[in-house]
Amino acid sequence: MEIIRQVLERTGDKWTILVVASLQDGASRYTDLQRGVPGISQRMLTLTLRQLLRDGLITRTAYAEVPPRVEYALTSLGTSLLDTMLALIDWAGTHHEEIQQNQAQFDAASSA
């Protein structure tokens, strides 16, 4: 019950899973993530990264160079979350068409 609310707070927002997936996909720097997650604002990328960092799902490594370089990476915890989410994404892929048909049928019946 409360555990469900907590997992949804972590995974149910608009960007978290996309950022995690992008990290798994090879992105590591802030700019990589901006183009790896199309549509995300700097604000939301920053906030999402901080949240992931706080949860221990990613690491952040800053290199004292010019120009500055910062690399993010999934922890094993972050990877395990993504693996679990992939099952859900797979479910969606499998049933997507069926759901669309259900919706169309429902809408047709509603307007009748």
Add this chain to the structure above:
Amino acid sequence: MEIIRQVLERTGDKWTILVVASLQDGASRYTDLQRGVPGISQRMLTLTLRQLLRDGLITRTAYAEVPPRVEYALTSLGTSLLDTMLALIDWAGTHHEEIQQNQAQFDAASSA
């Protein structure tokens, strides 16, 4: 990418999974669900049920009796979604404590 957004729209909201879980847990009538999902408002229960109905995740059966009786039930599609979500909930249960420790450590380091 877009599929992720769609699955999150379906599962990432505050009540959907809780309603589905409550149905799996034995609830079937509107009033059952109100007490099976503590804190849900009538408005959100109604909206959530309509969405689930539209997606074909539940069925609705109204009996022409006095007093009226309406029964909701998971379809096999709804059950399969819940099964997939249970893996995620299980992940959360497994790692909950670890995440809390990470947060505490992060917060301590931040305030330092």
Add this chain to the structure above:
DNA sequence: CCGAATCCTATACGATACTG
């Protein structure tokens, strides 16, 4: 008993401009 309708508010998010 099973909802629908209306009103209201909090918060999530985007856009924009600026900094080390």
Add this chain to the structure above:
DNA sequence: CAGTATCGTATAGGATTCGG
């Protein structure tokens, strides 16, 4: 390059009241 700060808005959702 990698952020932060401020502002404005859209939307999710709660509270309340009413209807079949």
